[in-house]
Amino acid sequence: MRRFVLLVCLMCMLPVTAALADGRIAFSFPDIHGKVHTQSEYRGKWVVVNYWATSCSACLKEIPELVAFHKRHQDRDVVLLGVDFEDIPLPWLKDFMDSVSMKYTVLRSDTSPETPFGTLMVLPTTFIVSPTGELVARQVGAVTAANLDTYINRQTEAGQANTPATGINTKIR
Numbered sequence: 001m002r003r004f005v006l007l008v009c010l011m012c013m014l015p016v017t018a019a020l021a022d023g024r025i026a027f028s029f030p031d032i033h034g035k036v037h038t039q040s041e042y043r044g045k046w047v048v049v050n051y052w053a054t055s056c057s058a059c060l061k062e063i064p065e066l067v068a069f070h071k072r073h074q075d076r077d078v079v080l081l082g083v084d085f086e087d088i089p090l091p092w093l094k095d096f097m098d099s100v101s102m103k104y105t106v107l108r109s110d111t112s113p114e115t116p117f118g119t120l121m122v123l124p125t126t127f128i129v130s131p132t133g134e135l136v137a138r139q140v141g142a143v144t145a146a147n148l149d150t151y152i153n154r155q156t157e158a159g160q161a162n163t164p165a166t167g168i169n170t171k172i173r
Contacts, residue, residue, distance in 0.1 A: 024039070024132070024133035024134055025039050025116055025117060025129050025133055025134065025135050026038070026039055026040075026116060027039050027049075027115075027116040027117075029081075029083065029107035029108065029109055030107065030108050031105055031106060031107050031108070032090060032093060032094060032097070032106050032107075032108065037081065037105065037107060039116075039129065039133055040133070042079050042129075043131065043132070043133060044131050045077060045078060045079050045131055046077060046078040046079070046128065046129070046130065046131060046152050047078070047079045047081065047128070047129040048069075048078060048079070048080045048081070048126060048127075048128055048129075048148060049081050049083060049117065049126065049127045049128075049129065050062075050066060050080070050081070050082050050083065050124060050125075050126045050127075050143075051083045051085045051109075051115070051120055051123060051124060051125045051126070051127075052082055052083070052084065052085065052123055052124045053084065053085050053086040053123055054084075054086065054088065054092075054093070054096050055086060056123040056124060058123070058124055058141065058142050059123055059124045059142075060100075061142060062124055062142040062143065062144075063100050063102065064100075065142075065143065065144045065145045066080060066082065066102075066104065066143075066145070067100070067101055067102060067103065067104070068145045069145035069148050069149070070103060070104040071103075072145070072149075074103075074104070077152075078148075078152060079105070080104040080105070081104070081105050081106075081107055082102065082104060082105065082106040082107065083106075083107045083108075083109050083115075084106055084107065084108055084109065085109055085111060085120070085123060086111060087110075087111060090108075093106070093108075117135055117138070118135075118138070121140060122140050122141065124141065124142055124143075125138065125139065125140050125141075126138070126139045126143045126148075128148075128151065128152070130155070136155065137151060
């Protein structure tokens with residue numbers, strides 16, 4: 001039984017490991033206005049990708065932190081992309097975004113757990129992509145603006161903006 005559990009855990013890690021081994025991340029998602037966003041348009045900037053849903057209580061608690069982070073970084077060094085991971089009508093999503101002052105870009109995705117960043121197990125999950133387009137960190141569970149700032153500043157100061165995460169569970173702390 002222990003071997004079976006270990007095998008299942010290892011299989012769950014493969015997609016993220018493959019994404020790290022491949023180097024650069026490639027994605028293409030439409031936003032709420034129909035414009036398609038790709039990783040290549042953000043080269044040279046840090047990209048924070050946050051998977052969330054309106055029905056996720058931890059996601060709802062995290063949104064004010066992401067709004068604050070976005071206000072500090074918009075039009076500068078970091079792009080924040082929220083990926084709505086649910087199937088709800090677009091007018092509902094737009095109304096929700098207005099009600100919580102979400103001014104950062106929100107992308108739409110299907111609800112497949114396989115993402116360009118690896119397998120999604122829990123919401124919220126946040127990924128950080130370096131300015132060179134490489135996946136460098138993943139946080140399962142809520143993040144704070146301070147967590148994101150600290151991680152990105154530490155990586156930038158250490159000159160490690162191009163260094164992928166050394167492990168699947170590299171946390172944004």
